[in-house]
Amino acid sequence: xxxxxxxxxxxxxxxxxxxxxxxxxxxxxxxxxxxxxxxxxxxxxxxxxxxxxxxxxxxxxxxxxxxxxxxxxxxxxxxxxxxxxxxxxxxxxxxxxxxxxxxxxxxxxxxxxxxxxxxxxxxxxxxxxxxxxxxxxxxxxxxxxxxxxxxxxxxxxxxxxxxxxxxxxxxxxxxxxxxxxxxxxxxxxxxxxxxxxxxxxxxxxxxxxxxxxxxxxxxxxxxxxxxxxxxxxxxxxxxxxxxxxxxxxxxxxxxxxxxxxxxxxxxxxxxxxxxxxxxxxxxxxxxxxxxxxxxxxxxxxxxxxxxxxxxxxxxxxxxxxxxxxxxxxxxxxxxxxxxxxxxxxxxxxxxxxxxxxxxxxxxxxxxxxxxxxxxxxxxxxxxxxxxxxxxxxxxxxxxxxxxxxxxxxxxxxxxxxxxxxxxxxxxxxxxxxxxxxxxxxxxxxxxxxxxxxxxxxxxxxxxxxxxxxxxxxxxxxxxxxxxxxxxxxxxxxxxxxxxxxxxxxxxxxxxxxxxxxxxxxxxxxxxxxxxxxxxxxxxxxxxxxxxxxxxxxxxxxxxxxxxxxxxxxxxxxxxxxxxxxxxxxxxxxxxxxxxxxxxxxxxxxxxxxxxxxxxxxxxxxxxxxxxxxxxxxxxxxxxxxxxxxxxxxxxxxxxxxxxxxxxxxxxxxxxxxxxxxxxxxxxxxxxxxxxxxxxxxxxxxxxxxxxxxxxxxxxxxxxxxxxxxxxxxxxxxxxxxxxxxxxxxxxxxxxxxxxxxxxxxxxxxxxxxxxxxxxxxxxxxxxxxxxxxxxxxxxxxxxxxxxxxxxxxxxxxxxxxxxxxxxxxxxxxxxxxxxxxxxxxxxxxxxxxxxxxxxxxxxxxxxxxxxxxxxxxxxxxxxxxxxxxxxxxxxxxxxxxxxxxxxxxxxxxxx
Ligand code: BMA
Numbered sequence: 001x002x003x004x005x006x007x008x009x010x011x012x013x014x015x016x017x018x019x020x021x022x023x024x025x026x027x028x029x030x031x032x033x034x035x036x037x038x039x040x041x042x043x044x045x046x047x048x049x050x051x052x053x054x055x056x057x058x059x060x061x062x063x064x065x066x067x068x069x070x071x072x073x074x075x076x077x078x079x080x081x082x083x084x085x086x087x088x089x090x091x092x093x094x095x096x097x098x099x100x101x102x103x104x105x106x107x108x109x110x111x112x113x114x115x116x117x118x119x120x121x122x123x124x125x126x127x128x129x130x131x132x133x134x135x136x137x138x139x140x141x142x143x144x145x146x147x148x149x150x151x152x153x154x155x156x157x158x159x160x161x162x163x164x165x166x167x168x169x170x171x172x173x174x175x176x177x178x179x180x181x182x183x184x185x186x187x188x189x190x191x192x193x194x195x196x197x198x199x200x201x202x203x204x205x206x207x208x209x210x211x212x213x214x215x216x217x218x219x220x221x222x223x224x225x226x227x228x229x230x231x232x233x234x235x236x237x238x239x240x241x242x243x244x245x246x247x248x249x250x251x252x253x254x255x256x257x258x259x260x261x262x263x264x265x266x267x268x269x270x271x272x273x274x275x276x277x278x279x280x281x282x283x284x285x286x287x288x289x290x291x292x293x294x295x296x297x298x299x300x301x302x303x304x305x306x307x308x309x310x311x312x313x314x315x316x317x318x319x320x321x322x323x324x325x326x327x328x329x330x331x332x333x334x335x336x337x338x339x340x341x342x343x344x345x346x347x348x349x350x351x352x353x354x355x356x357x358x359x360x361x362x363x364x365x366x367x368x369x370x371x372x373x374x375x376x377x378x379x380x381x382x383x384x385x386x387x388x389x390x391x392x393x394x395x396x397x398x399x400x401x402x403x404x405x406x407x408x409x410x411x412x413x414x415x416x417x418x419x420x421x422x423x424x425x426x427x428x429x430x431x432x433x434x435x436x437x438x439x440x441x442x443x444x445x446x447x448x449x450x451x452x453x454x455x456x457x458x459x460x461x462x463x464x465x466x467x468x469x470x471x472x473x474x475x476x477x478x479x480x481x482x483x484x485x486x487x488x489x490x491x492x493x494x495x496x497x498x499x500x501x502x503x504x505x506x507x508x509x510x511x512x513x514x515x516x517x518x519x520x521x522x523x524x525x526x527x528x529x530x531x532x533x534x535x536x537x538x539x540x541x542x543x544x545x546x547x548x549x550x551x552x553x554x555x556x557x558x559x560x561x562x563x564x565x566x567x568x569x570x571x572x573x574x575x576x577x578x579x580x581x582x583x584x585x586x587x588x589x590x591x592x593x594x595x596x597x598x599x600x601x602x603x604x605x606x607x608x609x610x611x612x613x614x615x616x617x618x619x620x621x622x623x624x625x626x627x628x629x630x631x632x633x634x635x636x637x638x639x640x641x642x643x644x645x646x647x648x649x650x651x652x653x654x655x656x657x658x659x660x661x662x663x664x665x666x667x668x669x670x671x672x673x674x675x676x677x678x679x680x681x682x683x684x685x686x687x688x689x690x691x692x693x694x695x696x697x698x699x700x701x702x703x704x705x706x707x708x709x710x711x712x713x714x715x716x717x718x719x720x721x722x723x724x725x726x727x728x729x730x731x732x733x734x735x736x737x738x739x740x741x742x743x744x745x746x747x748x749x750x751x752x753x754x755x756x757x758x759x760x761x762x763x764x765x766x767x768x769x770x771x772x773x774x775x776x777x778x779x780x781x782x783x784x785x786x787x788x789x790x791x792x793x794x795x796x797x798x799x800x801x802x803x804x805x806x807x808x809x810x811x812x813x814x815x816x817x818x819x820x821x822x823x824x825x826x827x828x829x830x831x832x833x834x835x836x837x838x839x840x841x842x843x844x845x846x847x848x849x850x851x852x853x854x855x856x857x858x859x860x861x862x863x864x865x866x867x868x869x870x871x872x873x874x875x876x877x878x879x880x881x882x883x884x885x886x887x888x889x890x891x892x893x894x895x896x897x898x899x900x901x902x903x904x905x906x907x908x909x910x911x
Contacts, residue, residue: 023102023222023333028093028151036091038212041154049089053384054113054212055082055155070382071685071695072587073596074606076206077185083209084160089153095219097145102221103254104290105143107151109135111215113383114195115156121149129161130194130450131214132414132435134457136252136289139219155211158193159200165192169442173494176440176486183611191439194450196378197411198437203610204680204689208381224328225251225260225284225292227338229460233517234346236366241303243344246517249294249324250460253286260284262328264294265335268342269321276301301344308365309343309466311404312427313712314732319343319424319466343424343466349519351529354669357545360528360568361674362469364429370663370731371429371675372656372710373403374692375572378412381684388418393697394682395422401692401706405429407524407571407677410475411437414458423467430467431571431677433524434458434507436474440481440488443498448506455507459514471511471520473503476550478523478531479541496537504536524571525550544568544670550679554616558651559624559814561658561718566670570659574679574690575620576613577648577702578604578641582864583694587686591634598633599640607687617644617688620651624814626910639909644688646856646906649701649873652678652692656709657716660729678706697866701858701873708806712736715770715795717744717810724810725772726793728763739763740805741798744771745877746782748789749853750820752879755782755789761798775812786812787819790853792877809875815855815906823907824852826876831898840867840886844894846901853877854905861900865889876905 028034030050038049038058047062059082060070067078099105107120112128112135119125121144125137143149166189169175179188186201187209201207220226228250235244249264261283268276278299284292307318319341327335348363362369379386379394398406406423408415410433423430434455441447462468481488481495488495503522511520521528522536527546531538542549549567556563558575578584588596588603595601599614608614621628621643628639655678662673683695692702708714713736716727726744730736741761745754760771779785790812795805815821830847837843846859846869854876859869867887874881891897 026219028217051213054210087155091151105140105221113214115161117154119152132454158209162189162193205684243301247297265325267323309345317427356669371405373405374681375407399426402710407431420465429469433472443501455510463515473522569675572679575648577644583686597637649705704872713805724775725769743794822852824854826850842887842891844885856906858904
């Protein structure tokens, strides 16, 4: 069964930089009409090439693949041959005669993926080996203006290159691991090539070790100093009420060793009103690479003139327009100009001594900020499939779930510039790993050299964004080394020396030089300062008394908050679930063919890259929700989609609420938690994963849950020491608390009306326990038990009845023990007409009714509609409920939508 790609992303060029800071520029992207070609060196395959782009999409578009779309069934394996080949990209292009008259004429590659030799008109320009580096070649002597130019980029197979580097290194000692777990179905030795580490496969994604030019290639010509990047650092002088601002401008020069006198003018404006302007005269002399940075340019601005930039939920994301101009003295050319945005804010990482351990939290502009959010992986396995629109959709969905932080995980990419601009705009703080993950890495001279360039360029490109909060050296490599994940124990000192050379002597040093305005942590998880004190490889990098923690447990009762650790900050935690029916439809043959819709079928087995993952899912589902009904193989698969997704949502809710309460709680010195970033925000393909948003943007139940468990205000029901209590919580120590009345209801699963309703007026909401009962006796006094009843809490305005915080609930026991869960009759009672709301131009209200409480009510449509329900996967504990569908696509008539509507709930699915 063959189908063309169903998950279509519009192929849109992401421009790296709108660069009018240069004299003359030609962007050689395909979108500008340049006809690239891609071919095997022997030309047996030759197809049109796309720049930016890569070989997999080029071959796909040319219909070289006969087995259907790239992410269909087993095509990650079927098409792997592509990555074992070398590929040539070539372009014939003309340039106008005047280009040759510029002092500097460069060919700049903003992203080469990865290992290539580059030739222009038969002359070698250079070799590349790092996807994260911008390569610049002086082509003045090779460029032709009378005839066409021939540009050739000869890519080497990244898989073979990585293996060769491994073999070379192994003569001395191997840099481990020798390969990924076989369950990953991936390629070995990604750690030996500076390429997106997860392009060789990960436990949530396929291997597509592609090659290509993933960012634009430009011809850049100029006569004067030109602007490349800029850095800004802030200090707040609380006594004088002033912002002290330091700036540095990173430039390129047309020559080396020659003085250029000129003037920089920096103008900061707010809606055309000038807030600050300053001029700085300089003499700049380019180094051997024709690069130079200005000395630090300092100025002060009174607090009264500036609105600070604050993260989402903590205030406004105020951004000012900023123009940097440079006029070279005596030059007849117009000034070079860079138009940017600037946000005023300071960041401090606070590690104060506690009776046991230390705090670990961030202050932004002096205010403590609890980080709430998720972890970010690449949004597609082939970067050319990522569009600005999709990045915006994902980050907006994060903001919709009240997130204020995102951790860019070290196995992916330094993101597209658009990503950071959107994060600045939406107030999403970025914990930024450097791109090193779950591995040992080489520390030979050649490797450290390319790393140095990578880190310096990336920090210069990104550091002016107010959203960037902290730099981190790597993902989990300190823990991996200390806990011997890859068999490094016998040579611990050797690997540790390499670890320090790479992350401390190289990466940390460069980050401190380039960006003294932000904290740096060598690894995540780490113990912060304590790791440094212990020589950078702490005895227990996961110590909850210090720094941040990653926590995964797939075997215990994960609906019991007491199972979880009590860290200062949780930067990774999560559970897998299967992808939705809609996602799986794009990956599998139709139901009934080839066991693609069997839980034990080959397709699901192959897509499950986490070793033992499918068994763990059964264990958790059967432990907390119950056994799925006896039915056909296909129905069981559909039931497992539902059950694993609900399990994931509930477990991560319980864990996130636990970290939330821990902000103000102290358990024998543990607690004071100031962050929870669950693993992971988005998917890279249609497979079992930890994501809350599927490939293409569809929300899993977990994402709906996140809108509630990360809400500014929460009234959590929980059980501790046999008492059931309500715990009001506000991340901002009371700033978001509003007066209201609390209603706590005790309800039986077998009837819709509550048994008891407790009313607590005048809640003071200072994060102390507001209401408490001994659970078992209170239940039995009311004819209930943990097996038959549940609780809900509503916080509302006493006058209007408006809900002031998300409703909460408590299931005193897991559903495996509930004895009276009834097959409620949940029905759609009406579907309204399409109308325009603040959320969508095509909003449809759906009214539901039920005769009994229903758990995990899931609304879906039979066709895959773009948009979402205002609430989903909810507990229906009242006889009626109205939800809206916010469509992203135009709908005129709601009849078809109404016919497609389907409802599922737990009692129908478990035995
Ligand atoms: C951590 C992450 C990822 C991984 C996730 C789930 O190890 O850093 O490497 O995908 O857990 O296993």
